[in-house]
Amino acid sequence: MHRRKFLQASAVLSVGAAGAYALPLLTAFKSRAATAKAASAKLRWGMVIDLGRCPADCTACVEACKTENNVNTRGDALRDIYRIRKVTLESTLAAAPMQKSVPLLCNHCDEPPCALACPIQATYKRADGIVIVDPHRCMGCRYCMIACPYNARHFNFRGNPDQLSSAYPKRQHGVAESCDLCAHLLDQGKRPACVEACEKVQAKALVIGNLNDPNSEISTLLRNHPVKRLREELGCEPKVFYIGL
């Protein structure tokens, strides 16, 4: 047999064998895929934060987030993780002194610098605009933390011992973490833990919704109020809007 013919035959054989092995698996998954509903590009999740309604001493959203997502906090200021946190902004202008309590979270940019920086696509933007970390793939290089202009990313310097919510997995040490707008709840048609908690304390400062739907609560708010986004000039098109910033 000529060498060429031998190589051709072995190539055909190996492709055939691989196909025969993979076929049952592929068909099994395909039938599932057809019925399942994926994160759709018709949705574009965004958040509006009304600072006028956000009391300075309230941390309901922070606490609710911790519980829902098993966030790694042990009172160690250097290593604690906050998917949502509250900071106080102060104006130094003598003419207009002011003090505002501002919740900060991942801004779910349309052009996420963290996803650009991630060398292995562990961080990426879903079809519905949520920027999410895949902890299975994250290798802990922390490039995303450097790239994020909002300091919204945190690193699990240690594994998480706390299982506060049974529905959501914990994190092991060595993965980056940030707010994912409680994607696991949004996919089930529920609202993120922080939004629920904010409503429970009668503040209703946080509003989540579909930016693509002109009739949604969030779109109405955006039409009727002057809104600002943080560090808009960077051009990463954040989707968290602040009223009264």
Place this chain on the structure above:
Amino acid sequence: MSRHRRAIVVALVLMAVPLLYAVLTFAARPASKQPWLEPPAPNTTCILPTDRMRYDHMRYLKTLRDQVMREGRREQVMGEHAQGIGSCRNCHTHREQFCDRCHERSSVRLDCFGCHRY
């Protein structure tokens, strides 16, 4: 010529000895024992036949994982036909008597349960 032939025969024998040894030891190996697994809860059916699960469970779990993480298709995992890694526990109640039996035996280190609850 005959000198060459002798060299070839010697070389062939030398090569055949380890091959023969391998074949013989393989043929005479003791029957491998499957590790004992905790039997599933009675009157339950797995999502796939047992032998398929034995070979393909990791591919299956990874495909589900990517569907959930990448595409947000959560129905199979969170819905009534729960099939994520946590739902194995519905029938195989103890990880120590299920996952760990085989993986410890084959020295496969599992990363799943650093985060996922079983």
